[in-house]
Amino acid sequence: MLKIESYLKQQIDATLQKLSFPHVTYQFDRPRLEAHGDISINVAMILAKSLKQNPREIANQIVTNLELKPETVEKVEIAGPGFINFFLSPEVLRTEIREILKQKEEYGKFFLSPSPKALVEFVSANPTGPLTVGHGRQAVLGDTIANILEWNGFTVTREYYFNNAGRQMRVLADSVRLRYLELLGETIEFPEDYYQGEYIKDIARKILETHGDSLKDSTDLTIFKETAEQEIFEDIKATLASLNIVFDSFVNELDLYEKGEVDFVIETFKSKNLAYEKDGALWFKTTEFGLEQDRVIVKSTGEPTYRLPDIAYHKYKFDRGFDLMVDIFGADHIATYPDVLAGLKALGYDTERVKVLIHQFVTLFEGKEKVKMSTRKATFITLDELVQEVGKDATRWFFLMRGMKTHLNFDLQLAKTQSDENPVYYNQYAHARICSILRNASDKGISLQDNPSLNLLKHPAEFQLMKKLMEFPRIVEKCRNEFEPQPLTQYLSEVSTAFHKFYTECRVISEEEPELTQARLKLCLATKQVLANGFTILGISAPEKM
């Protein structure tokens, strides 16, 4: 909440008390229409219910009894069904500009003491092949949500979990082995459900280089598996790095077995009578936790299903003392997380601390044409190729500019065009333009004064820009509350619009008006700061030139 809002809330609450109105929670809103002021509250409408009075009449009573300092609010109006609208005094805006310039790259950041610990788990793709475009959306979402949490006072760990103990990895290893034998001149029949990609052959080649034909008759898959895991992970990490994503921690399934976490889960379930044997398999009584059916956690082959290590993994998260654990999954995993949560409840953990985010899939378009994705055909586009073609900034922006619940149509053509059609450049251009003005000022030998009179800023475009800038902290907060970066992309576009309009209507550098020039340069600096801070959260660059 903004300073001005907490001031208003304080005064309003006092007025409510004075009038002996009941204590209610009401909302601070930012009206869409300029005629409705800068801040509006709905308290009168809320009170109308319990007081059984006309909301406009209640609003009237509140307003006549409300005392506000003239340097904060210029005008208060009652409008519509009973909104109370506040028109901020320009001094509030000027104060906020000074605040932005003072706090610089920390403007919009919230600090909590002690800082709560958050774990954000995302991507978590098994190392069986290159990341897909779908992983890309998750990677960018996860990293940005981690940034948002950091800006809201959390200490964040970015974690990647992968399964390296199951069937998938065995198939991968055997795929490599077959390609290896192929390189040695053997004719082999390569199964259809094995990993087809060229990268398998590359790994096989690598093994051939280091081991020669010594593994020709080996039935042990260890070397194939370990090399494949290592090589593919190198690629995955490189792809993520090209998107500015670096993980703090990797956790794998095998470690959970070695640490005894998995056995602990089984033993606990058994001792609480939440597991039973049937058809040679071990079942977890998920129905005890309101789910439709019980689930197998150990197959009749003696091998666990993915569910069991997943539960153990989440237990391991809790044991490290995180206050908040965010899981990000694609829509295909929507049915699996309730089992994990049930498992955690069974172990006695508070699942309120786990926040599961589900994002919808990405469909690639080339203009109007849907790009068909097929692993077998060569039409498959990897995340790596996408980033190389489109660039880091556009890739990140496109993944973030839509709510994660909507199916994302990613238009490659649009993302690649470096023109006005592309929303990324619209925003970066605003930043570059400001830098250009600042360069110009310095070329003309204009040095920035510390405290120019911001009172000279009174053009409508200036007020609009100032008002837009001061919304930034609230947007950062909103993104955190909704676990959704999208509002920030929209907000930044609005800042850019306000700036471009200001740029068109107000000449910044003017020889005749040095005072005004100083004030406007400050406004430019503040805008540059807010844009840059927003870009930092989104993980995109703030170009000085374009």
Next chain:
RNA sequence: GCUCCCUUAGCUCAACGGAUAGAGCAGCGGCCUUCUAAGCCGUUGGUUGGAGGUUCGAAUCCUCCAGGGAGCGCCA
């Protein structure tokens, strides 16, 4: 058959239960001897998929129906 998500302007999408449902793109018409035209201004465009309900107020919440997506494994 069951569960979850979606359906808003020609297209892609916004809109904590609030005021006259907004942007971008596409379309049409304007603006560069002045700090970056990757920009700005104007204009066209809507029964918020349909039908009921809840209330001071519904795109938003509830029920039903239609269409699209994803799931419903001893795969992950």
